[in-house]
Amino acid sequence: MLNHFLLRPALFVATLSSFLLTSCWKDVNPTTTLFNTNNPNGLATDREVNSWILTNMKYYYLWNDKIPANPDTSLTPDKFFLSLLYDRNNTANPNRDRFSWIQQSADELKASLSGQSKTTGMEYRLYYKDNTKTNVIGSVLYVLPGSPAAAAGFKRGDIFTTVNGQALTGTNYAELLANDALTFGMATIANGALIDSGITRQVTPVVFQEDPVLLDTTYSIGGKTIGYIVYNQFIPGVYQNGGSSDKTYDNKLDNIFGKFKQRGVNELVLDLRYNPGGYVSSSTTLASLIGKNINGSNVFYAQQWNSAVTADYNKKYNAGWNTQYFQLKSNNIGGNLSRVFILTTGSTASASELVINGLQPFMTVTTIGTTTVGKNVGSITISDQTGYIKWGMQPLTFRSTNAQGFGDYATGFTPSVEVKEPAYGMKALGDLAEPLLGEAIYQISGVRTTARRGVSPDDILPEAASSLDQKAGGSNMFLENSAKLLK
Template sequence: MKVFHVWRPALLLAVSATVLLTGCKKNEDVSPGNLSSTTVATGVVTDTEVNEWILQNMQSYYFWNDKLPASPNKSLSPDKFFASLLNTYNATSNTDGDRFSWIQPSAETLKASLSGQSKTTGLQYKLYYRDNTRTTVIASVLYVLPGSPAAKAGIKRGDIISKVNGQTLTGTNYSELLSGSSDTYTYGFATVAANGSTVDTDQTKQVTAIVFQEDPVLLDSIYTINGKTIGYVVYNQFIPGTYTSDGTTDKTYDLKLDNIFGKFKQKGVNELVLDLRYNRGGYVSSAVNLASSIGKNVDASKVFYSQKWNPAASAAYAAKYGSNWNIQNFVNKSTSIGSNLSRVFVLTTSSTASASELIINGLRPFMTVTTIGTTTVGKNVGSITISDATGRIKWGMQPITFKSANAQGFTEYGNGFVPSVEVKEPTVAMKPFGDLSESMLSEAVFQIAGVRNARRVATLEIDRPFIGSSLDEKAGGGNMYISDKQLMPAH
């Protein structure tokens, strides 16, 4: 069952693929196989042609290319053909299978969304049935993008949406109402009663979706508590910078993080809480940038992570770039606070994935990483973005192409990182980010400074069956771990 709000990413990045392979000195084309283009200069592109293009790229770059079917059915539609090639995960019979590869009809949509640009009202939320009768539904707002239409309308984290355009959300209409053909939505709200149930109010707010660039750095704060100087950052997607119509991405958000850590360093921050609870991943370059600002005694000589590709791709890249082509070291950062830290606290949920998990795994050989929250997704594999450089084939795909390991060689976190300290977020009435009585931040401060904020109170929770989250619709499911140097041949 697909759940989403308004997710219509726009604009395009005109490259054939994006890859980060460390040890490379240049961005150059390299092909693991003798691939030939199936496109022609003129004429209508048939599904068979598209499927040939899909198959050739999957034969070269797919991590499980040895498990591709011998005679795939090329008469299928491209989306079904792509699915037929996958080494699909099965909890019983194929636990090391593929859970994360995807394809989209528009490469433009794919590439823009990976850089945080989409048509949206600016809301992210989780959906629950109101109670065990599983009839009516509520959307519990997780966060609102600053500057977005929803933010300007006054919607905030912790709000509860129970109606859209005058209609009560139910198990049969919520998807249509929350992702309708119109860009304008009138939200009706509910509040929490004394017994923990939700009660509709007369309050409504109208919001119109726009093409919007997400700033992934939602909040930063410094707290001085019981002799500890605690830095806190809420980071929701690994995006280097803003996305533009010519396909370029600047370093706006990487630089914003650098400035935050520079401030932390100046203020003597000696404890860090990194809030990745809703961060489903993104570009490896931004993960390297962030990890290099945190790691204890790390520098450009220390390994952050390594990649394992299929044998053909590995041999081709090694021949082109040398034996260390798949090693990514940390980078030297003048704003690093690592010398002041012995540990880092990471806030996690079941929406914490991919590049976020890379941070956890990559830092553990160098310092104590304490996770607080709930178990993460378990995405220890990465992907590349593949599109047709000629623009003739419009499809874009994001197949899994490699598996990652930290400096100690640890790679087996496919079941997710179980929290060091379990804390479950409430389903409704969530506190604002940065509020010291907010459940997950409060626990982190307690672990650091031994102080439990006096305002922290238990919220009366009733059983609300979970349906899904708008986060699941971010960039093909949001489980992103994307490499970002162009090394792919044009197909």
């Protein structure tokens, strides 16, 4: 079973063309491996799983010509999969495979790509309190409405220093945050110093469906009508029946832009600072609501697959199978825009970067924040149709380019205006005093709504990890300390 994505460490959901907008393909090309399905426990052996992995990787993997000639099939499937990845550990190569990943449960993988996972419902960053990199604090980035964290009273900007009665350190935070029952010890800032507040909050992770649209609103400032939307993952709809055929969230985007159009929005701030990517179909929907002077003949992005897949698909499908065009959207507001402002951080990746790159040939794209991840490659979800193999994998299978043929952004998009987020004292998203939004308002209207651009160097601490790295396969998901983090 194949599913196409464009997401951070492994998501860049790419649909080939309209007739492939389904959750699964039935015409899997690699020769089917015959398994011994009479195993006493009914589970595939590691060697069978590895054979399945290798068969699919030799056909679909973007760097299938770089797969080792004699990989060690005695490894466990997760380690075997990693052993196949192109130049994975060579940090000097920005075009290495940083993003392919595998999970023991294909069902959980598919659910996470559609915004459903076991979570407390809050995303946070962990910072070292000082340059000795010993003690760690957590700073809440946002909280999902209706989640356990929201019920416990968490909000953006909250700070925690202990979990289950233990102070967070650089060596224990991953283990502590992996517990199923979490009691957070909260802290506050008084006279510039961090002090324990004596308040604790208890929360238990549950399986929760995220609505990717966290906030939308409009502002009237300096003669401009400014639309603002916080969009945190490219998800078409509610996860169901092993896929995301539901279009609830895509329809919500359409309705929001219909509201923007009705209100005469003539400037747009798109907040993708925490968006690691997702379904390319949803990125096409979003870009098609924004692009200026676009129609169904304008290229949004094109894919470049390996030679084997390209040759086969050239025969199987009509010309243009690897090209995605913009959609005609009645709620497109591009006619009122000459530019778009996109807020970014080091958590902005994949489908988010696809929107940046795909819109640039058609309008001015001003990015505000910090440098994005640099995921100019896409992946597909591969799982076993028979259900005998329980694993699911998300290998990179193609590169992407925009209408001008540009796709060389493996080192990320450097912001047009650099603004860093503080570790302490974060303003609510949508607050005009929030540094990234405030800078966008200034760039649009000339009205300064923040005391200064960005944050003081005293408010910036060394980052240890982030729960966002675990969201649908974050870029650090294979690092030992990140892999165990729960949200």
